[in-house]
Amino acid sequence: MIAAEQSAYSYLSAYQDLAPSLPGVDQPWLQQLRAEGLAAFAERGFPNIREEEWRYTNLSALNKTVFAPVAEQGIDAAWLQSYRLEDAYSVVLVNGRYVAGLSALSGLNDGVSVRSLAEVLAQNPAALAGKLGQAVASSEHNLVAFNTAWFADGVVIEVAAKQQLDKPLQILHVVTEANALVVSRNLFLVNDQAEAEIIETYVGSADSYFTVSVNECLLGRNAGLTFYKAQLEAAKAQHFGGTYVKQAPDSRFAHHNFALGSLLARSDIHSDLDKASACTLNGLFVASGRQHLDNHTRINHLQPYAISREFYKGVLDKKARGVFQGRVVVAEGAQHTDSEMNNRNLLLSADAEVDTKPQLEIYNDDVKCSHGVTVGQLEEKSVFYLQSRGVDAETARNILTFAFANEMADKVENAELKGLLLQELLARFPAMNL
Amino acid sequence: MLSIKNLHVTINDKPILKGLTLDINPGEVHAIMGPNGAGKSTLSHVLSGKPGYTVTEGSVTYDGKDLLEMDPEVRAREGVFLAFQYPVEIPGVSNIYLLKAALNAMRKHKGLPEVDAMDFLTIVKSKVKLLQMDEKFLYRAVNEGFSGGEKKRNEILQAAVLEPKLCILDETDSGLDIDALRIVSDGVNSLRAAERSFLMITHYQRLLDYIKPDVVHVLADGKIVKSGGPELALELEEKGYSWLEGQAA
Numbered sequence: 187m188i189a190a191e192q193s194a195y196s197y198l199s200a201y202q203d204l205a206p207s208l209p210g211v212d213q214p215w216l217q218q219l220r221a222e223g224l225a226a227f228a229e230r231g232f233p234n235i236r237e238e239e240w241r242y243t244n245l246s247a248l249n250k251t252v253f254a255p256v257a258e259q260g261i262d263a264a265w266l267q268s269y270r271l272e273d274a275y276s277v278v279l280v281n282g283r284y285v286a287g288l289s290a291l292s293g294l295n296d297g298v299s300v301r302s303l304a305e306v307l308a309q310n311p312a313a314l315a316g317k318l319g320q321a322v323a324s325s326e327h328n329l330v331a332f333n334t335a336w337f338a339d340g341v342v343i344e345v346a347a348k349q350q351l352d353k354p355l356q357i358l359h360v361v362t363e364a365n366a367l368v369v370s371r372n373l374f375l376v377n378d379q380a381e382a383e384i385i386e387t388y389v390g391s392a393d394s395y396f397t398v399s400v401n402e403c404l405l406g407r408n409a410g411l412t413f414y415k416a417q418l419e420a421a422k423a424q425h426f427g428g429t430y431v432k433q434a435p436d437s438r439f440a441h442h443n444f445a446l447g448s449l450l451a452r453s454d455i456h457s458d459l460d461k462a463s464a465c466t467l468n469g470l471f472v473a474s475g476r477q478h479l480d481n482h483t484r485i486n487h488l489q490p491y492a493i494s495r496e497f498y499k500g501v502l503d504k505k506a507r508g509v510f511q512g513r514v515v516v517a518e519g520a521q522h523t524d525s526e527m528n529n530r531n532l533l534l535s536a537d538a539e540v541d542t543k544p545q546l547e548i549y550n551d552d553v554k555c556s557h558g559v560t561v562g563q564l565e566e567k568s569v570f571y572l573q574s575r576g577v578d579a580e581t582a583r584n585i586l587t588f589a590f591a592n593e594m595a596d597k598v599e600n601a602e603l604k605g606l607l608l609q610e611l612l613a614r615f616p617a618m619n620l
Numbered sequence: 621m622l623s624i625k626n627l628h629v630t631i632n633d634k635p636i637l638k639g640l641t642l643d644i645n646p647g648e649v650h651a652i653m654g655p656n657g658a659g660k661s662t663l664s665h666v667l668s669g670k671p672g673y674t675v676t677e678g679s680v681t682y683d684g685k686d687l688l689e690m691d692p693e694v695r696a697r698e699g700v701f702l703a704f705q706y707p708v709e710i711p712g713v714s715n716i717y718l719l720k721a722a723l724n725a726m727r728k729h730k731g732l733p734e735v736d737a738m739d740f741l742t743i744v745k746s747k748v749k750l751l752q753m754d755e756k757f758l759y760r761a762v763n764e765g766f767s768g769g770e771k772k773r774n775e776i777l778q779a780a781v782l783e784p785k786l787c788i789l790d791e792t793d794s795g796l797d798i799d800a801l802r803i804v805s806d807g808v809n810s811l812r813a814a815e816r817s818f819l820m821i822t823h824y825q826r827l828l829d830y831i832k833p834d835v836v837h838v839l840a841d842g843k844i845v846k847s848g849g850p851e852l853a854l855e856l857e858e859k860g861y862s863w864l865e866g867q868a869a
């Protein structure tokens with residue numbers, strides 16, 4: 187506890203120097219949001235395990251290091267290239283800062299704008315008033331609060347009504363410095379009948395750092411947004427990434443969450459569903475060593491006729507720990523809700539652990555909701571079957587594990603991204619490519 | 621090629637095989653018949669190296685080597701193939717992947733390079749045709765959602781691609797309708813060769829109408845209680861096993 191207080195104090199005192207340089211200081215509405223975030227953080231610091239939504243994830247390790255924002259640094263272009271998708275627009279955030287020189291946006295069609303958040307706040311802040319902070323508030327928890335007070339940059343993407351991104355847009359979150367504090371706030375405005383595909387990729391060339399990233403997505407009527415997250419952070423990184431969505435009637439949101447990297451990571455994926463909207467949340471978390479990967483999802487069925495489908499898989503080896511919390515809330519007025527949730531986990535070692543907690547809160551009778559959870563091991567009879575065909579036991583285990591995980595990668599329609607993910611999975615479970 | 625001497629096997633300390641002796645020469649087809657629970661599948665599992673069985677006495681020599689010393693995958697690479705009585709479903713792993721992984725494992729063991737992708741497809745497709753299967757089966761997950769008969773056919777497809785030296789068929793005929801039985805038998809017969817031996821476990825004479833055995837054995841209560849020519853199978857069909865079971869003691 188003392189460590190937590192000291193840590194919070196260090197951040198707060200650093201904030202006094204930082205605050206004047208943050209974008210939007212002249213905007214009262216933003217200052218209000220930041221003040222709320224700062225006050226919440228000043229009161230309680232980072233979330234702790236006594237909070238219900240954090241009971242499986244202990245952030246106390248965060249208090250051992252004081253992470254600090256860093257200036258933009260040189261970047262290894264060849265290394266970055268290995269994560270860049272060829273057939274996509276791209277935005278590169280280096281240590282949380284939008285770097286136009288590394289981004290590739292030429293050919294972007296009219297009706298789509300992609301800009302640095304800091305730049306928008308400097309040039310046209312009114313465009314963000316009433317939008318930033320609409321999909322999530324600092325009261326959510328103190329990493330959102332921290333993000334709101336601290337963010338210095340990020341990306342704002344807007345697709346005008348009836349327009350669409352003609353290629354996927356990749357957002358590369360890149361960290362280059364040890365002990366960096368990387369806070370970005372990103373806003374995705376997909377207006378009525380617009381369509382977009384976003385791919386976020388988190389990578390780091392430094393060893394240990396702290397990412398605190400918040401995405402807000404506002405979907406218009408009948409808009410479609412497909413969102414992929416490839417969390418490939420460096421081995422000792424700590425990662426928080428939250429994606430908070432508000433879906434207008436008839437909109438479609440699909441999120442594919444691949445949590446593979448970092449030492450400690452927490453993802454929030456929360457969506458509020460208006461009438462007849464559809465939400466698909468898929469996820470795969472693969473952890474080994476002492477990794478801890480927490481996935482927190484919430485689907486709020488607020489209005490009738492919305493559909494939600496959720497499917498998460500976990501693979502935990504060595505002493506790794508996985509968490510899946512899936513909360514589905516069906517409001518009183520949300521008749522004809524149709525919701526399915528599934529979480530399947532594979533434990534590869536006796537010391538690995540998974541905490542899985544589906545939570546259904548249903549406040550009306552006219553709903554179709556189901557959920558299922560399994561936790562199991564590889565089947566020995568399957569291992570033997572492969573051995574009986576000449577495959578050695580270790581490869582057999584890798585093949586079976588890969589096949590388990592691959593079910594989620596298979597749902598990725600973007601071929602390049604799928605290739606990148608398969609490469610990551612095969613590196614963990616070496617077997618011949620399927 | 622295969623010499624089993626006085627084999628005693630227990631499962632969880634319970635004796636299942638109790639002194640089984642059997643010799644198979646290259647190119648021979650041996651049939652093993654016997655009542656349920658006699659230990660036929662146990663024999664097939666012990667030969668292919670399935671964990672959970674303890675050999676308490678006896679030996680198994682294969683091609684002059686101690687078979688029981690080898691890991692299951694090494695036995696497979698040395699040419700021992702088991703067509704399972706109950707083939708395992710493997711979600712997420714396609715048939716064609718398994719065939720390729722298996723074939724390459726065998727080739728590597730023999731010091732051969734990986735099979736060329738086009739050659740591999742040619743081989744596999746010809747075998748698929750032989751077994752009158754739909755090519756779509758190649759791209760489906762191993763045995764997942766296959767009918768009983770399709771699973772058995774798939775086992776023989778694997779044997780046809782892998783070309784084992786010793787092919788153990790554990791009740792490959794059960795669950796097959798008469799047409800499928802003929803197709804599978806044709807497949808097996810096409811695999812018969814001077815250097816390839818078969819150990820066919822079956823309940824029914826009808827399989828032996830299609831695949832002519834050189835020797836027929838009766839396995840009861842963990843031992844071979846009688847051996848003879850193909851006519852023994854006919855005799856069993858008529859009289860059942862009970863007249864032989866007393867002889868096991």
Ligand SMILES: Nc1ncnc2c1ncn2[C@@H]1O[C@H](COP(=O)(O)OP(=O)(O)O)[C@@H](O)[C@H]1O
Nearest residue numbers: 631632634636655656657658659660661662663
């Ligand atoms: N895992 C096991 N544990 C205990 N007993 C077993 C196990 N597997 C098989 N058995 C027993 O071993 C005996 C032989 O079984 P099996 O070899 O499958 O017979 P068959 O194939 O001839 O019908 C049976 O009595 C069976 O119940």
Ligand SMILES: [Mg+2]
Nearest residue numbers: 660661705791
């Ligand atoms: Mg049997």
